[in-house]
Amino acid sequence: MRVILRRLGVYAFTAWVTITVNFILPRLMPGNPFDQIAAKLTGVVTAQELQAIKIQLGGDINQPMIEQYWHYLNQLAHFNLGVSITLSSPVSTILAGQIWWTVGLIGVAAVLSFLIGTVLGVVFGWMRGSRADNVIPVATFLQSVPYYFLGTVLIMAFASHWHFFPLENAYDLSITPGWHWDFISSLLRHSELPILSIVLSSLAGWMLGMRNMMVTIAGEDFVLMAVAKGLPRRRVIWHAARSAILPSIANFTLAIGLLVSGSLLVEQIFNYPGVGNLILEAVGGEDYPLIQGIFLLITFTVLGASFLADILYYVLDPRIRTATAH
Amino acid sequence: MRSLQIPKSPKVISGVVILGVFIVLTVIGPWIAPYSPNTNRFSTSQMPSWHHLLGTTLLGQDVFSQLLVGCRETMVVGFVAGFIATVLSIVVGLAAGYIGGKTDEGLSLLSNVFLAIPGLPLMIVINSYLPPGKQANPLVIGVVISLTGWAWGARVLRAQTMSLRDRDFVEAARIIGESRRRIMFGEIGPNLLPVLASSLLFTILYAVGLFTTLAFLGLTPLSTWNWGTMLYWSNTQNAAIAGQWWWVGPPGIAIALVGTSLALINFGIDEFINPRLRAGGLSARQRRKVGMSRRPHLGFTPVRRVSATKPTGSN
């Protein structure tokens, strides 16, 4: 349990660093973005909201820094992320509306690619030395293809040649959203291609990592012992795979950051609603409150996912789990 | 100390060759480009031909020239960022692993923080605060990328240093009274080389990826060329929907090839670090050459009676 608490401490600290960076960055930059924004916003938002944005962006330079900081934290604690300049509504409301698209898309894609990649890695690791090794160069190439490029290629293939998949949006905009089959099937159809691009780009990484680990673990005595015990092949592979999966989970923190970053662009390519699409609009419109809000949201989501991976690791590795128990 | 012989497998060789080609292009690319990447005096959206090896863009620019010119910026930023990040990870990782104690805790915490914050959103935020109209020069972006990309290498190096720290030869150096710095750089350093090389490759890979992504988003100066800006232009001008594969494809494939070459070289380093990836790893082709029809299955040792040609050692 101590291990988990320690990790939690690290993530809490990271969250604090992220928040603080968010606070300091605008204040570090030359010039003052606030003045431009204030000009744009006068009359659009209430004075109180303006004040919140001001704090966030370092506009209220009359207050001492520490007080600004305190105020900023206070606002955050109440989920007050300011008001979007381009969309003229509270950032927290906008994000609440968009986050589920992103979490849904990336979540499903990440789980799929992890599962498929891991299983393939186990199989190819076990079949090392057979013709299946030819998959390595292909996978290495696939692993190196940027997510957004793969998305583009898929669009190109399916737009100009085969019309299998819808290429834009999360659902057919002529259908009213709701709990009925038309909408749900449209939703699924529209997510196929984005999910395919994310899965294809991230799959190879899991697969190659898992293959390497399988080959390594297959060299351990206990796997040979499993054979010596006359266990069927399936069980021998399971002995090895169970240990080999741990490094994959340990690398999850690193991988999830790359995956989320890549997926944000996939949203953009497929014009899929969600945070990724939003961040680019926000950058285009110099919508600082929105940019900051999104940054915090993404970082916290990644931290949350990493923490889940840590818990999973803890559950799966008895050496850590029992380290303090006995 | 082990000799630093990286296995010369076909994978490593092809990786080195591909990377070598791109490094050469980094140097000579802008010189051998047939046209200026900006010239838009050609007929628009042409398929590849002898005049335009990779066709032309919607604006009538030569894609092949853009690819050659864009190689330099892409590679230089990637390598510069990769090197800086690796230097940072050496300093942090070695210090944390060797000194240990409070230093280690502090530095590990720092690495964990940087590891957890996703790089792309952070870069977007930093970029958005740069004064309007004053987009950073690509090298500055490279430096910022390196600040977000050192943590993984530091973690790996720390672990390796810690395992080396307690080995005999380091102990021996300590006993004969070598200074801490001598031990760190003279004894531990060379043994870290393979891990270091692998971390360098990955950091370059990461930097090339992040830089081209930022460029793809139009967040790097559009006045100069790299593969990311090429993709930016093709994307904003809907080249994919229009099916202009000769415009969309080359920069993306080039990025992927650079990544592939780095990963292929890393296979060799992996095999060096972890002998199990190599031992008994007879490829299907090598196996056929010695006349084995079946790959060895774990725990079912093959029997091949070849008494006619007795191998060495049997006298």
Add this chain to the structure above:
Amino acid sequence: MTLEHNILDVQDFCVDYGYGESAVRAVSDVSFTLGASRVLGVAGESGSGKSTLVYGLTRLLRAPGVISDGEVTFTIGAEGDQRAFDLLAATEQDLRAIRWSHISIVLQSALSALNPMRRIGREFDEVLRTHDKNSSKESRHERAIELLAMVGLDADRLDRFPHELSGGQRQRIMIAMALALRPELVIMDEPTTALDVVTQREIVSELYELRRQLGFAMIFITHDLSLLVELADEIMVMYAGHIVERAAATDLYHAPRHPYTLGLMNSFPPLHGERKELSGIPGTPPDLKSLPAGCSFSPRCAYAMDICHSSKPPLVPVDETGRLAACWLHDPSHSHSVPVELARKHVRGVEAQ
């Protein structure tokens, strides 16, 4: 003494590492037989090919190991109802059926031989279930407890992970597991080498006791000859992949015939009895890629003659008891007198000088 059949019959067994041009021979022309319920000790320095031999016999050798010649016949069953298996011709399926229920193996490092992710109980359960699909979970659990009791461990060890146990406990668990299916042959590859001397001695005497009760045949590998005298009926000494001497355990121990055996004995203190000065063997084992001409041991041998550097000695009987050694010293046509320390007489039960 009843006439027992041979459980294992090995003829001209050869193992190579590598394929084609790059192959090196790690086990050369090894032949021996092992009677049911007998114990064969295999001794030799590290790297002499002991593990390669037994992994090869059981077809467990990893790539790039290849069995390059020989015959291995494994025979089980009572008289009149015997089944013989050609282990080198056996299919994967045949081998799976034979493994563990008839031949089990214990490795040097129990820590690495146990799956770190699993509780001990689950390992027992798995192996018992695999070979008896119809058994109930309770019966398997009971059998596991019974097996642990045989090696002097409490039932609560079943809930532990390998890393929570001491080295001695882990090795006892491996031994218990090896006996789980009452196999006819148990192979032990340096099972005590990683343990401290006290635990080593305890485990050896436990093994002695277990063997007396259960009567399984055993191949016991060690580089410590003194351990073997207590356990083995017969001892084989290996050097550079060859058998250099083979004799009844006490004969070999008290009256070695090969200079290498003599050197090996001087490398370890006897488990019981007075301590002698340990002299060891000068030099290092040869590189299999470039074995010296003639007798592989000749460069390190204090008694080497000219012929030893040019011609390989065959493994032949060296006295009327039929004990074997591969050394030119015992061939009268090449050597006029045998050094006294290699010509001791040993009368069973009496320690003769």
